[in-house]
Structure formats: C-alpha cells, structure tokens
Amino acid sequence: MRSTFFGFNIARSGLFASQRALDITGHNISNANTPGYTRQRLNVTSSNPMTLPGGQGMIGTGVDTHSIQQMRDQFLDFKYRQENTTSGQWDTRAGSLQQIEAILNEPSDSGIRQVMDEFYTALQELSKGNNADNLTVRAQVRQRGIALSNTLNHMYTQLKDMQKNMDFEVKTTVDQINGYAEQIANLNKQIFQFELDGSHANDLRDQRNLLVDQLSELVDIEVQESTDGKFKIAINGIGLVSHFNHEKLVTVKRTTEKNYVDNKDLLDVKWENGSSFSCRSGKLKGILDMRDNMNGNEKGIPYYMDQLNKFTTVFAARFNQQHRLGYGLSGADDGIDFFNYPNGALNDVTAAVNALGTSDEEKIAKFEAANSGMTVFKVGTSWYETSIINADQINISTAIESNLNNIAAALSNSGGAPPLSGLPGDGSNALALLDMRHDVGMFTWGSPDDYFKSLISNLGVDAQEAIRMTDNQQVLLNQINNSRQSISGVSLDEEMANMVKFQHSYNASARMITTIDEMLDKIINGMGVVGR
Numbered sequence: 001m002r003s004t005f006f007g008f009n010i011a012r013s014g015l016f017a018s019q020r021a022l023d024i025t026g027h028n029i030s031n032a033n034t035p036g037y038t039r040q041r042l043n044v045t046s047s048n049p050m051t052l053p054g055g056q057g058m059i060g061t062g063v064d065t066h067s068i069q070q071m072r073d074q075f076l077d078f079k080y081r082q083e084n085t086t087s088g089q090w091d092t093r094a095g096s097l098q099q100i101e102a103i104l105n106e107p108s109d110s111g112i113r114q115v116m117d118e119f120y121t122a123l124q125e126l127s128k129g130n131n132a133d134n135l136t137v138r139a140q141v142r143q144r145g146i147a148l149s150n151t152l153n154h155m156y157t158q159l160k161d162m163q164k165n166m167d168f169e170v171k172t173t174v175d176q177i178n179g180y181a182e183q184i185a186n187l188n189k190q191i192f193q194f195e196l197d198g199s200h201a202n203d204l205r206d207q208r209n210l211l212v213d214q215l216s217e218l219v220d221i222e223v224q225e226s227t228d229g230k231f232k233i234a235i236n237g238i239g240l241v242s243h244f245n246h247e248k249l250v251t252v253k254r255t256t257e258k259n260y261v262d263n264k265d266l267l268d269v270k271w272e273n274g275s276s277f278s279c280r281s282g283k284l285k286g287i288l289d290m291r292d293n294m295n296g297n298e299k300g301i302p303y304y305m306d307q308l309n310k311f312t313t314v315f316a317a318r319f320n321q322q323h324r325l326g327y328g329l330s331g332a333d334d335g336i337d338f339f340n341y342p343n344g345a346l347n348d349v350t351a352a353v354n355a356l357g358t359s360d361e362e363k364i365a366k367f368e369a370a371n372s373g374m375t376v377f378k379v380g381t382s383w384y385e386t387s388i389i390n391a392d393q394i395n396i397s398t399a400i401e402s403n404l405n406n407i408a409a410a411l412s413n414s415g416g417a418p419p420l421s422g423l424p425g426d427g428s429n430a431l432a433l434l435d436m437r438h439d440v441g442m443f444t445w446g447s448p449d450d451y452f453k454s455l456i457s458n459l460g461v462d463a464q465e466a467i468r469m470t471d472n473q474q475v476l477l478n479q480i481n482n483s484r485q486s487i488s489g490v491s492l493d494e495e496m497a498n499m500v501k502f503q504h505s506y507n508a509s510a511r512m513i514t515t516i517d518e519m520l521d522k523i524i525n526g527m528g529v530v531g532r
Contacts, residue, residue: 009062011509011510013064014063014505014508022499025495025499029492032492037325038209041066041068041069045063070200070202075192077484087443088243088282088479089474089475090473090497092287092290093289093470094469096286097469098291098463100457100463101460103158104304106452115147115151126407142400142407147394153393155391156308156309156391157392161306166172170251170287174251174269177249180226181215187208187211188208192244193393219281221240233389249270249272252266252270261320278495309389310390312394313389316376318436320337321379322429322436325411327410327411327429336406337397338396338397340396341393346390349376352367360444409426410424410429411428
C-alpha cells in the first residue's frame, strides 16, 4: 500500500513546477525589451513512477523540473553575424563616399566647375577688344585665378583632413575590438565557473552573444564553442579570444608612404605580438579601404586626392606653358608663370612616351607606373613630364600677384621691341588661354570641364553602389533578425497566455493539496471515535 502522504508529494511537485514556470515567465516579461535577451523555457519531465505490487502496473509520482533552456538557433546566429559584418563594411563605405560628394560639392552653384567658369569668363573679358590693358579686367582675372587655386587648396585639405579622421576611426575601432574581446573573455570565465555543476548561465550567455553580435559588425569573426564549454573567436584564422585569454590588436605609425598621397604617419593595424593583421570584411575593412586604397573597386580617399592632384598639375603646367609664350604690358616680361607650384620644370619626353603604347591612356598609365610621383601630358604631338604636386600647394605666382602688368595677355610685344603689334590692347594670348578650356586632349578624360564631370560621375556611381548595397544588406539583415527573433524574442501575448496557464496549474495543485488535507483530517480526526 502506498504511503499516506504520497498524494502530497505529487501535488507538491506540481505546485513547485508551476511556481518555477511562473518565475521564468515573469523573467521573460521583465526582459522583453532588453537588448540581446533570449526567451527562456522550463523543461519538465514526469518523475520516475512507482511500481505497484502484484503486477498492478505503475503509478505516477509527479513532475520533475529538468532545466531552464534558452530558445536560440545557432545557424541563424551564424548567418546574422556574417551579414552584419558585410553590412558594417558597406555602411562605412557609403557614409564616406557621401562625405566626399559633399566635399567636391558637384553639381552645384558653388563647386569647382562654377569657379572655373568664372575664371574663364574673366579671361574672355581680357581677350576682348582693348580690354587687355584694362587694369580692372586684369584684376578680375587675378582674383578669379586666386579663387580657383584656393578652391583646389580647400578641396584637397578637406580630403586630407577626412583621411586623418578615418585614421583616428581606425584606432577607435581597434580599441572597440579589444574591449569586446576582453569582456567576452571575462564572461567566458564566469560562464565556465557557473556551469561546472551542469547548470546553464543563460543570462551571462545572453550578454556574451550580444557582445559577439556587436563585434561581428566591426570585423569578420569565426565563432566556435567546444563540447566542453570552451568558447573561441578568431579573425581570419588567428585567435582573438581563446576561452579565458584574449589577444590584442595595436596601431603603429607608418614609417614609409604607401603611395605618394598618403601621410606616412597613418596608423597600421598589427597583432600585439608583431605579426601582420588582415581582415576580409567589416567596419574596420571599410575604414581601411577608404583611408588607403588608390585603385581597384574599393578605391577610397587617396584615389580622389590623386585625381585632384593630377588635374591641378596638368592644368597649371599647361596654363603656365601657354602663359610663358605671351607678353605683359611692359613688353619685356615674357616667360612668367601665372600659377606658382613647386617642381614646375617640364621635360620633353615624346620619344620615350610614344614607345610605351598605342593609346594615350595606356601611355600615361605605363609612364606613371614606372615613374612614381610623375605624370605626362600631351601638347599637340609632343609629350612633357612633370612632378605631380599636391593640390594644396598651388597658388598665384608672386609676379602676377604683385603686378597686374605681368599677366601675359598678348602674343606680340607691344612695348617697342620687335616683333611689334602696334596694338597695346592685344589679347590674343588671353584668347589662347581661354581656348584651352575646350582642349579635349589636355586629359585622357577630355577638357578640364570633362575631367571633373568624369570624376564626379565615377564618384556618383561608387556612392550609389555603396548605398544600394547598404540598403540591400539591411533588408537581408532585418529578415534574418526577424527569423531569429521569432525564435529567441519575447512575445508578450505568448507569455501572458503562459502566465494564465501556469497560474491555473498552480491553483489546481494547491487545491489538490487542500483536498488531500481534508481526506487526512477525516482519517485522523473522524475515524475511531465511536463510543467517545
């Protein structure tokens, strides 16, 4: 015969199981809006039954609470982190390219093309009739030239400052990666210690998973947890977190220029032990690409700095070359440069360049590949080489800035020495300078105006691609996250339904105890009292 209090134990187990389930439901509801929280569920099993004598069978003994389980899908975690890494890279690239678009500010009424239009309009006025000796018109040409050089200076300085800002962001991102790695290693230690007895440190695991999600946006990671509970994270095959230990990334100043538009003081990322570091994607990859890349599909700030430098170099060299052919009002001050820039010497390299290829673009590319920091430009059938200058180094020459008479508007000497023109207002050289505006052979991309149209078009295409990829990646990321949340997220409606279910179960178990208590009271106090 079973124990008199057997029913109490069954009801008690149901009471405790319902109470624990209600506690877990309350915990889920409390953390419904907690970032990274994973819904929990109580796993219960029926207790081992008691065998009845005489082959009567087995009778149940109640319920056992087995474990508190997190509702997670590891595959969705893997996919989310993978797409989050790609999203971080494209988002960084899109934001940076939009900033470059703002710096170039084209098309607009205040961009470089508008400034060039005003400069050429001033030259056009200088070339008209007797305006060549008009000091007011000459002053306008000088001021428009100053405005053009200042605009080129400012654009280059802004790009350079942006590159330095990206360099600071490299250090900030590396510090974030190290911070996440340290926090994850500390959580690994706590989780391992709490789970030695077979328990599940669910809330600590939630904190760790949230940190891993945030880390995945910064750099491509590989996550692995062994069957014995050891948690590891690697970057491109090299361990960042190894259970209780973590490695550090460091930033070191570059001692040599990667290319001639780079600042040699930019930061390179290495492992603390000195080994080289590389990442395939993530926010850090996007920052490094935008800061460093000159060529390729992932070209960044140096590419646009380089294109601005080449425009400035060729434009100033060609303009000076034509300006030297003319005469100012004094008639004797020939050979004066309009723009002043360092290393402005020109060398005729026609024979050497013609041997490099068939098309002009091929010749320029091969020449620049073989002669770092140099470029060539074509005048008629002749090729000239010159050193590429930074766009922030160009300005108006001292001779022009100090004396308006030195602007060489004439192609003949009106000061009395042969050859004589007899016309003090000769503006034929100003007209020749103006005609250079439409010289489609000045650049491989065409005229000066065509050059900036092509540059802005390339930038626009790159920016549109980055924005499109960012938007598409965000849609994919949201879809995966929604799938993940459908499993791991807390549904208040579902939890409220569970609360009612467990409440009724708790009440029923309590009622069962009350009923058994009444039965025992009858036995104890109501039996064997006859004759008292």
